[in-house]
Amino acid sequence: MYQAIVFDVDGTILDTEKAVLHSLQSVLAEEDQFYTHEELRFALGIPGEKAIQRLNIQNEEEILTKWMEREVQMASEVQLFDGIEAVLAQIPESGVVTSKNSYEMKKGFYLFGIGDYFQAIVCASDTVNHKPHPDPLLKAIELLARNPQEVLYVGDSPYDMACAHSAGVDFGLALWGAKSEKGFEKAEHVFRQPSEILTHVAIQNE
Template identity: 50%
Template sequence: MYSTFIFDLDGTIIDSEMIGLQALQATLKEQGIEKNLDELRFSLGIPGLTTLEILNIADIPTTLESWLEKEKPFLKNVPIFEGMIDVIAVLPKAGIVTSKTTEEMNNSFYLLNIDHHFHSIVCASDTENHKPNPDPLELALQLLGCKAKEAIYIGDSPYDMQCANAAGVDFGLALWGARTVSGFENADYIFENPKDILNLINK
């Protein structure tokens, strides 16, 4: 049914979202800004720079550096969702579109030694505009050599779905990361676990 399967990273392939949220919370607390984790969940799926702009942080470069430093010790051993790599290994073609920067990818994803499973990886450093803008997904389609109708984008955040819709690509919700279907009523597929994705290569 699809020749190409493109994935978000955080909350879809790796279980890293709480690491990022807790590091952000601790960074803000140092500046006297108290936020609970639910108040920071809007940051999931968008670049850290955008998050700090939304929070109206005065010194964004220093704050971003502190946030990344707090994440580093935990991202080196970030868990991969169970069964995910077994699924990706048998897909005809796989790619990644993530809001992580090159530096963040070097401190986390590339340490996991799973990058060989992907034909293309697009991060926040590769495009001027980021999710929910379609640019990163459209770049991935170009690099993977496929048309929008031949691909599906799988993610766990509203930004992922908006990005897919804007690029004319079908969207599959990674429920193991999203933990709710609320707000995802327009998703083309709801995947309860990674193995559900395999149903699409048998059609």
């Protein structure tokens, strides 16, 4: 049993894939650069500036700003995954480690009214190094006053798994977001639906 569960946000708590990829695709198209969603999937799970850098675009800051603004405009395409809030409500100690920055969290996370479920929230603005580096997760563990062995990190991307293992933390794959187990053979757990997480967390009895 784990004493605390730490969650990724995009693809784990929030179904953001369509909004993230659609907004990036449309902004790039305005620059006469055309990509399919599949070609842009690498952008899921890493900070926006890192994704833009991989595209070798000259006006990186301008494109990043447009992307973030466009993604906010597509907020109606984002929703909580089915069953995730009910699970969050039952976990006594939990946290968030996400590649969203503080602006994205304000516009695309806190509006869902789930922030109070978490005792630690670490976003890309809170650490110098980002996933897959272990620093964000280690910061969350410190805020929770836990040891890595007491924590499970749940996410949907290879960056999440690498971050967990680098921090000495077990990893649980959110299959509802990842959609495939390929590449996640080293995951300690594979969860097909959020409720399965509850079988691995120490829930306090009143």
